[in-house]
Amino acid sequence: MEAESALESLHSLILKDIMPKIETMPVVTSDTDVINVLKVLRSRHHVWVVEDRESMELVGVIRYLDVIDVLLSPDTHNFKLGMTSRSLKSLLGGATRAGDIAERYVLTIEEDATVLDALKKMRRYRIQVLAVVKDGRLVGEISLRILINELLRLLRVGGTQWKP
Template identity: 70%
Template sequence: MDVEAALGKFYSMKLTDLIPSMTTMPVVTVDSDLLNVLKILRARHHVWVVRDWESMELVGIIKYLDVIDILLPPELHGFKLGMTSKSMKSLLGGAAKAEDVAEKHPLTIERDATVLDTLKKMKVYRAQVLAVVEGGKLVGEVSLRILIDELLRLLKVGGAQWKE
């Protein structure tokens, strides 16, 4: 299999064939304590926030860089009229639960989408990770790291070599 054939196969793969198990994903519920969220973010780049474990309804995402807003005192957030105040996302501003700091409406993609669909969406929104959903329910995640791993696996299995 040459690189072109490997890429063709890669682009047409369904996300269901490569998303990791839900048990390996960083997921918390809306009422999870913010300190527990911070513990997860020490080792992960994001945490998905769901309504509850039964419904797995996706509510939001907390990204690693959001920790800055959580740690800053409220007066250093800068507030503009008509905007939601980030100061409420601060520990000193009263944030205590995952729902208090989660970015609502995270980028999602349906579980039956292809890798090519995923790459296009990531490019448009300059996103490194997307929630994989089915009817608003979190069923997985896809990241650039997962896509890179899968492409390298295909190239190795297919014996493809990069040519200059």
């Protein structure tokens, strides 16, 4: 399969058909202890935070870089009126649970969207992973890594890989 054809195929794929199973994703509940969140982040770039495992209502996301705010002391943060202070996300500032440190503004995409829709959103907001939702519930994720793997799968021809 040549590159143009592979990209057309990739762009038309539906997210729910290629996203990983929810059981394999880094997901914690809002009341998960911060220390357990940090344990997950040792080997993952993000953790999805849901209200509970039954509803899977998306609360937020904790990204690897967000850990900086958790580790800093509250006095190192500049408080700005009208904004939630990052100092509240610090362990020393009182954060104890995943819900305390999760970023609440999560970019989401519906499970029946296409890869092209996801790529456009990723480019627009300069992010590498989107929460895939259905009726406000977390059902999966789509990342650049997943999309790269899918493109490479499409480029294989008879057991050999496509070469430019």
